[in-house]
Amino acid sequence: MLTILFLSAILLLSVWILLEKLKSRYFILSLAKRVQTEDGSPLEEKVFVVPGKTRFGNSFDILQVTPSMLFKFMRNAHSKSNGKSYLLYYFFGVMYNVVRAEDVDEIVQSTKLITKNVVYDLIRPFLGEGLLISTDQTWHFRRKLLTPAFHFNVLQNFLDIFKEESQKLSKVLQKQMNVELELKQIIPKFMLNNICETALGVQLDDVVEGAQYRKSIHAIEEVIVERFGNPLLYLEPYFYLFGSYRKHVTNLQIAHAFSSRIIERKREQFKQQQSKSVDDYGRKKRYAMLDTLLAAEDDGLIDHQGICDEVNTFMFEGYDTTSTCLTFTLLMLALHEDVQERCFEELQHFSNDDSDLTVFDYNNLTYMECVIKESLRLFPSVPFFGRICTEECVVNGLILPKGTQINIHAFDIMRDPRHFPNPSEFQPDRFLPHNTLNRHPFAFIPFSAGQRNCIGQKFAILEIKVMLVSVLRNFKLLPVTRLEDVIFEYGLVLRTQNSVKLMVTSRQQQQSRTL
Template identity: 70%
Template sequence: MILEVLISVPVLIFIFCKLWAHLNHTYFILSLCKRLRTEDGSPLEKKIYVTPTKTRFGNNFDLLNFTSESIFNYMRDASAQANGRNYLWYFFRAPMYNVVRAEEAEEIFQSPKLITKNMIYSLLEPFLGEGLLTSTDQKWHSRRKALTPAFHFNVLQSFLNIFKEECNKLIKVLYQSVDKELELNQVIPQFTLNNVCETALGVKLDDMTEGFRYRKSIHAIEEVMQQRLCNPFFYNVVYFYLYGDYRKQVDNLKIAHAFSSNLIEKRRRLFKSKQLEKVDEFGKKQRYAMLDTLLAAEAEGQIDHQGICDEVNTFMFEGYDTTSTCLIFTLLMLALHEDVQQRCYEEVENLPEDSDDISVFQYNEMFYLECVIKESLRMFPSVPFIGRKCVEESVVNGLILPKDTQINIHIYEIMRDPRHFPDPLRYQPDRFLPENTVNRHPFAFVPFSAGQRNCIGQKFAILEIKVLLAAVIRNFRILPITYLADLTFENGIVLRTQQNVKVKLIRRKNKL
């Protein structure tokens, strides 16, 4: 025992010295940290709120041992302290410029130089690799250009039948829960995961157990990311391996990657055997999925297998989790606002009785339902903040940002700014009627980001959400069981709540 202690102490001292040397080499203690300056030489505090620190090491240890809930509250408190101003944090590595105003976000969104994601996204790389979300420069440009046609309007039309098919399956499940307590978090993610697998990847997800394990692994990966986010020492791989949830991350990455790899292999076999050129029993050619675009690029030497895996993992995650989050919050808000739900019902009543007869154009003409979706996204953005990084010294909004400055654009705060959305805590879909948006700042509503790096699948998501909402509203009245006061919000890759969201469905009289 004594020998073990004698051995372990020198080892720990060695590791600490190595880690400290790494920090001093890679990062900057507050006194040495690169500082922001104003372009006109005026005091920095006149242009931006500098958040007070609890230690001499800047804001690094302000987050130490925080939970997902306390991070969410910390960000809200920081914005409240700044009183509507953008604010600044200082970390070991570099300053972090936090943007909460649409006016300053505009310059960042439109900058051709500020397209590199910040250090927070590096924590996602073990999961997503260098897909569209995390890649930059030429790799990002070439992948974006290659994948954009996969989300063309004509392709979306071919996806509509799949949305309807999965929606009909879900409605049958919901009929089994009529007059009972229904947990939306249990049924909605399954619907959106099935959709993204069959549309973007071209593979039916028949094994529900496998899908459940995948969703569970994603949440576990997210928990580990939060742990690393809250402790600056966990950015060091050695320290994370020794003292963090490294094994939890590895085990869940295996599950997530095995799931997506299996889907890729299924589609690859079809692609190689030319099955995609065959017609089904109805004389229709099998649909060409987003994954087929990647497989075709692989055949031409434009992308390798790892690149395909990275893009599929990115679309799998972003295509199901963000959409399910929006659907859950929208259904909750419809339950809580009976008048809004009734207006939506009056709009969907005008659709053809048989859902097979409803076209993309008719879904696009459901203007009030779209206002409802937008208002849900405004109050509860699926992705509450996004990040950028200065790869060189940059002048932004009258500030000189040193190289490596980290930028956080707080979408959650921007879309609750009372200057652009009066009484922002009130759920009011009429805000998005055409006559009410004329004079609004173009970057005040950015749930899908904006500029070059806006979400490539936003039209896909809106159509998918409309198809499900229209079907649910047409078949059921939605009553609340969960209320907003019951929910504890958590910070994560996407916006989450600790509690499951529950509603009660009542069969509509015309559906008896």
């Protein structure tokens, strides 16, 4: 009897020791491997582990949440972390959330960490293996192929198109002076026209077509966000049975049919112009984005599906991000009359006729650029971006198990008071050249950083400047939406639950009234 008791005690002790050992390596109830520190120091010294609501880690913390609840959940986790980057444990894996500029460096500079994480799997049916989502050789090859399509010389050719659209925008505003304007009903149309006519080289003369595309993108986004907030919907069969599967498929068809029609139209034009692959001086022509892809197709370097994926990626990336940026910049200008006036004054140093302005003139609008950057700092169109560890990797002194999801929260990083004192205040002067000298290189990352940074950032800044110049010359912006009433939410880009509104009034009338 004694022997049996003794043996049972030994067995229990062994099981207990084994479990303790396992517990230090694995989060048993989450079926996930734990993050360890490289130097064996306590994990809490390097990173904050967000306590879960149940014994299963954070697996049940964000089931069936709305996009705004999810946004709030992440901000709450950040506020609890005391400025440290933080870990969330889910079933089968861990998520490393980066909220410090100092922690960004090793991730974006790593040649191993270029694969996007599970969030992007939800976008894959829409954008396929386009530049945003693809990885390894496909990504390397396409990035190299498309980089020249964003060369300065190519951007220069886009200037007239941007100016034309900015004038169209001003005409629309002219008809709606002194009434409340909902910016999302106005801005996106012109930004979609811009990307279609520049990068893709096709004019959107059919207005209904563009409107339908924008509606379909919105519907696709709604479904993606619904899945994003409920991990069960990541599972295809569950999504098929209980999610908005039909809505997803119908709208994908509309969006893909739209981009296919654009490719077909351009293919016709391209065949006719193709005979001339050098310019008048005998130099190899630099093509805009879709021409580059069609030329590569001729050389057997990309297939039709590849072109579709890239066109979808560029149309989406090139229109929703810039619409969001312009919307928030206009809002901030309306709310800060002094900043608006300084921008207007800066314009007085340039020709009064927009058609005379060159790319160099737009580059020299230093203060306006500060305003755009400060708006992007506070309201980054892409509030976070992700990577996955395709193998175990050491980052910032942490051993991240294979499969770790990494999210870099630009939204939090760019509101870090160590790099931006009084971070909630709108202070464009922070970006004047002498004020940026000693700033951490990854404190301001609205376009991401490293090799997977935004290929279209120069395009975006030029485009937004051209639109702003035309608006500010003609109108004074007056506030309607107050910042304290804005409720942020996650979408494919940063969204607000309520509409962003402002009013415009004629600048000439205003001036004659004050004289």
